[in-house]
Each structure stands twice: as structure tokens, then as C-alpha cells.
Amino acid sequence: LSDRALTTLTALKGELGITGSSEDAKLERFIEVASSQILNALNRPQLHFEADRVEYVRGHGSRYLRVDLAPITAIASIAYTADGGATESALDSTGYIIEPATGVQVSGVIRRVGSVWRTTGVHTRSGDYIPGHETKNYKVTYTGGYVTPKQVEDDGSLTRTLPYEIEEACLMLCSRRYIGGNTGEAIKSERLMQASVTYANNAPTSGQGGVPDDIMGMIRMYR
Secondary structure (H helix, E strand, O other): OOOOOOOOHHHHHHHHOOOOOOOHHHHHHHHHHHHHHHHHHOOOOOOEOEEEEEEEEOOOOOOEEEOOOOOEEEEEEEEEOOOOOOOOEEOOHHHEEEOOOEOOEOOOEEEEOOOOOOOOOEEOOOOOEEOOOOOOOEEEEEEEOEOOHHHHHHOOOOOOOOOHHHHHHHHHHHHHHHHHHHHOEEEEEEEOOOOEEEEEEOOOOOOEOOEOHHHHHHHHHHO
């Protein structure tokens, strides 16, 4: 399984009551697909923990910088790279903080203290800033994301932080795929004589990223 996996093969086999290994490759494929569906539905490029991640972001002349991997747990450094990275001007670490999370929402926002992040966009001759033309001139080195069950399985020194709702959503998607087989549907009813089978359609009606509405309701707060 890749680092993107939001559950483990062991957990899925336990959910399905499978003890053998003959279907391992198929189950791992289900986990990878379900994990990608969840990332797409949450509009996240990544959820798993990563230390010392380097990301170049745009400045908009506001008090906030946004990075991709939330929640941010630590910032190693932020530097301004006016010429695309060849020359870096490190910022004093007392000049910014991680914006506190609110409720279940996690923070991927860095707030400037007592100032604003400079605009990294194009200006006209008169000095007016042209919105939408920002370049990624801020280099942020930070640690963020959730420690997943897969990462704990690979490295016992880590402690899981992935919300259980997200792993449960992944397990539910995989289980429905497994039970429904190639049809993607689960059996709703069956009759032995004259062999009649009725399927319950598990396809999303108005879900996001291929995630059905009932599962999406569990994880929508993490978008």
C-alpha cells in the first residue's frame, strides 16, 4: 500500500471476516481507490503525515498564507525567494504563528504577526497590483498531516492521529465494493427457487468524488 492509504489491509480483512491471503492484492487495490476517492471528495492532495515538507506558496498581501497539508503541527522555516528560489531571505520565526484550529476544523493557515505577507503578484507601471498573477515566492518548510494507521503499521514509533471517521469511510467504501463485486451493488434480497436476486444500488446520487452521500456526511467536516 502507498502512503496515501487511509486504512490497512489487516483492518479491511477484519471488517470483511477474511483470514486467507488469496485476495490481498484485490483488497489493497480497493483501499487505494477508496483513499483516492476520499481525497478527491475532501479536496485534499494528501492527508497522511509528512515531516519537513517543502512547499512554495503565493502571497496575497493579507495576513494569511495557506499550505496544502493540514493540520500544520510545526513550522521549520519560512523564506522569501524573490528570484524563484536561488536566493532566500529567511523570516524571523517570531513573525508568524499557526492559525489556531476552530472546532473540528484543522488549520492549514499561517498568520503573520503585526504585518502582512507581501504580495507576490505582478504590478503595473503605476504600481497597481494585478490579482490572479501571484507567483509562489514563499518557501515554507513544515510538518503536517495526519498519522495514518498504515504509517503506524510501518513505523511503531508514530502515534495515530487520523480521525476515525475518515478510516471508517474508507472501510465502508471498500466493503461495499467487495460485497457488490463487479456490479458495485450489494444484494438486497434473493430467492432460492427460480434464482431471483435484487441488488441495492450503492452508487452515489449526489455524492462528491464518487463517495456516496451517507459516507460523505461522516467526513464532510474535513474538507
